[in-house]
Amino acid sequence: MSDVLRIAAVQFKAVKGDLGASRHRLCALAERAARGSDLLVLPEMAATGYVFPDAAAVERVAEPAEGLTFEALRAVAKTAGCVVVAGFPENDQGTLYNSAWVIDARGELAFVYRKTLLYVEDEHWAAPGDSGYHTFDLMGQRVGVGICMDINDDRFIDWLVRTDCDVVAFPTNWVMSQDEPPIDTWTYWAWRLTGIRSALVAANTWGFDGGIEFSGRSAVLKERTIHAALPERGDGMLRASLSRIAPDGLQGR
Numbered sequence: 454m455s456d457v458l459r460i461a462a463v464q465f466k467a468v469k470g471d472l473g474a475s476r477h478r479l480c481a482l483a484e485r486a487a488r489g490s491d492l493l494v495l496p497e498m499a500a501t502g503y504v505f506p507d508a509a510a511v512e513r514v515a516e517p518a519e520g521l522t523f524e525a526l527r528a529v530a531k532t533a534g535c536v537v538v539a540g541f542p543e544n545d546q547g548t549l550y551n552s553a554w555v556i557d558a559r560g561e562l563a564f565v566y567r568k569t570l571l572y573v574e575d576e577h578w579a580a581p582g583d584s585g586y587h588t589f590d591l592m593g594q595r596v597g598v599g600i601c602m603d604i605n606d607d608r609f610i611d612w613l614v615r616t617d618c619d620v621v622a623f624p625t626n627w628v629m630s631q632d633e634p635p636i637d638t639w640t641y642w643a644w645r646l647t648g649i650r651s652a653l654v655a656a657n658t659w660g661f662d663g664g665i666e667f668s669g670r671s672a673v674l675k676e677r678t679i680h681a682a683l684p685e686r687g688d689g690m691l692r693a694s695l696s697r698i699a700p701d702g703l704q705g706r
Contacts, residue, residue, distance in 0.1 A: 458594050458620065460693045461490040461535075462656040464671040464683045467502040469662065472514050472522075476500045478688075480525045486690035487533035491558075491592055494622045494656040495526075496671075497540035497568075497601050498551065503626040504663025508549060508578035515544035518565050523554055531560030536591055538598060540624035542579075543567070551579045553600055553624050555589060563589055568600040569609070574665070575602075586612045594619040597651070601625040604645050604653075618651040620695065626658050629666040638670045643677045650676060652695050659686050 463486050467475040479500050487493045497503065500522050501514040516522055522541055530537040536558055543552035543565065551568040567582025568575065586609060588597045597618040603609045604623070613621065630636040642653055652675035659669035669685040673693040681693040 456696050458592060458695045459489060459491045460494075460620070460652075460654055460673055460681075460695055461486040461492070461690060462494045462654050462671050462673065462681075463496070463499075463688075463690050464657055464659060464669060465496055465499055465688050466658050466660050466662075467498075467500055469502040472501060475502075476522050476525055480529055482688060482690060483526065483529045483537065483539075484533070486692070487529050487535040487537065490533065490535045490692065492596065492620070492622065492654070493529075493533075493535050493537045494654045495537070495539035495624060496656045496658045497553070497624040497626045498542055499539050499624065499656075499658075501542055502662050503658065503667075504574055504665055505578060506663075511542050511549055511578045512544065515542040515549055517544055518552075518554070519562060523556070523562065526554065527556050527560040527562070530556040530558060534558045536563075536589075536596075538622040538624060540600060549579050550582060551575050551600060552582075553598055553622075555587075555598060555622075566598040566600070568603060570602040570606040572602045574663075586616075588616055588618060591620075596620045596622055598622050601627060604642065610645065610649065613646075613649050613651050620652045620654060623653050623655045625655055626662075627655070627668050627670075629668045638668045639672055639674060639679060639682070642672075642674055646674075652680075
């Protein structure tokens with residue numbers, strides 16, 4: 454067990470309609486970010502982009518749980534000895550989900566999490582996940598997985614409290630605020646996690662996709678403190694080292 458978890462996250466904008474090129478660029482960035490890391494988080498639907506007009510368009514890029522993009526990312530995980538959490542559109546025997554792989558440090562598929570609370574851009578093609586939320590243990594720390602809108606679900610927040618997660622791996626495609634004045638992304642995430650000690654590792658996309666602007670600003674946030682962050686625009690990666698603080702204030706479990 455270690456008291457320090459080395460975290461990385463990638464911010465990435467896929468090229469719509471060119472899954473092969475996007476996969477190649479994503480994996481190249483993931484390889485760099487994974488080196489020396491224990492946990493790497495990539496965005497929601499990382500290699501495909503997010504906004505699609507209908508289910509047929511999603512079907513053209515969706516993959517089974519162990520498809521080509523999984524094979525590429527499992528090589529990243531195995532080479533670096535790093536757990537990888539990455540979002541993808543899943544096709545499970547004709548049923549589509551907005552999902553995330555959890556790939557262990559041996560390059561094996563630990564499990565697939567399916568987004569529970571769907572956003573409006575998911576609703577016309579994705580089935581909601583119905584298997585509940587899941588955690589995995591990493592170097593003595595408990596890591597939970599949620600995708601984007603899940604953070605708005607009080608059931609998800611209650612689950613974080615009950616399971617006493619150390620870290621939340623959070624693939625997201627978080628939109629730019631349309632409110633006046635705009636709601637700051639980090640401030641909102643911190644507000645949703647008020648009173649929860651879990652660190653949020655948010656990997657986002659940026660720029661426009663299907664006429665919707667995404668906010669970038671991927672970050673590692675814990676108890677209203679930003680430990681690492683990226684700007685609103687541009688592909689990139691961030692790193693942070695997180696020390697586990699037990700509820701009684703002592704280091705470690």
